Amino acid sequence: MTSTAIRGGPPAAAAAHESFRLRRDAELNTDETGELRLRQSRFQLPLSGLGVSRRALALRLAADWVGDLELHRIVVGLEGEGQVLPAQILLRRLAAHSWLERRLHAGGRPLLDVVPRGLGSGSLPEARRHEPGSRYRLSRFAGLRVQDGRLVAGSPLATVAVACVDAGLATVFAAAADPGCDVRGVAHILAVPEPIAGRVLDELLTARLLVTAAEFEQESSAAPLAYWLPEELALHDRARPGRHVAAVGGTYPFRGKLPPASLRRDFPDGRHQVLPVPDMELVAKRDDPLTTVVRARRSIREHDDGQPLTVDALGEFLYRVQYTSGVKEAGGQEIGHRPYPGGGGLCELEIYPLVSRCSGLDPGLYHYDSVEHRLTLLTDTDTTGGRVARYARSAAGMAETPQVLLVITARVQRMMWKYEGLSYAMALKNAGVLTGLMYLVATAMGLAPCALGAGDSAGFARLAGIDPLVEPNIADFALGSRRTA
8 A cells, every 4th residue: 555645736636645445356254164265157266364443444445445544544443453454455455456446545635446357376467667757658558448337448468357436537538649758748538636647547558558658559450460350350369368357158147037048949920841850870870971071161152043052952961960869957047958069058049041042942041940850931132131141142252042041049148148248249159160160061962052252241130030139040052062073
């Protein structure tokens, strides 16, 4: 804990000082022996043998901000001056291991909270200090969000974030975006003396929210950061523990709050077409060995429109890549088995064939019911469907629109009901596994497969009448008959 005296200036800004409290995502409990225990997600820290005053300090830290004066009052009132140093050591150790948030004040005015993202020894970043006269820019990886009722600025490149207790910090960020800000500018915006403004700059630099001019240039023009989009780095950071200890994995965050979505995606009002079930024993005899299929796998961008894909071939393909069996309940929601592995057996991926040319099947957008092995016509092809198909043709580099475009969606609520922090990333991984299986099955069947790098998600959502926040389109796959050599 530090205090910086400031000469001059208004009385309310006479000194910079700090206070501490338990981080918002942690809790302090009493175990069966009566000892205190800190818990945060999957981590815990027993606080045994504290004595009266340090126990009171820990309880106070769990309820409110504690500064030097409050610590002294608590300890001296209970056990006298002799226990002040042990109490300060406890507070410093908890802060050093990221169990505490730290608030910077200008006199009696709170400015910002330093919010730890990591936990344990070595989880705090190395402090960065500003240079007098230097200007600093807002990092392109900095982001703002609402967290625990506060405006919090964070970066996936740092293990601490900053909560904007004083609204003037938002103006500091705006100034730092362009053309940048220095200590004088921060002092003017926040109406604080320059030494306190320097402390603010130091905290923002340490949190990687502000960067030097050279660092700002490197973020956009030099490897490795130049390659990363902020959104992609943020997604990677949230889904992979390391810099943070936010909950990741099967925590069931919505159990008891919202009902889980059913496994089967059904369109009862559509026109159904039951597909023939392939004889898998005959298929096994007909297919080439796996190694041969793997070596023959290629993206094929030309279809034989003279002999287009048949509905029977499409049905066999869909059965072999997506048919769902073994539906049961686990953990309070339905799970099932598909030909490819998927997180938790949640079967969140759905396939929507957009048919342009398929023998035995009218053009239109269909949904594949993987439980009943049937197609449901959702809409006849119209100008919107043409737009989706044309985008697919362009994305695949094809001369003609694909005979069948398989639009892959993710019913993300099924994932998010069970998993926290990695649901969308896991759905993307599952879509990659499904795409790989599609290639192998199409190759084994002698068809022409081609995965797409992107698709017209907005056009598909309008065509299918599906809310993209409930079931976003996350992958696309062109399929057709292969031209004979």
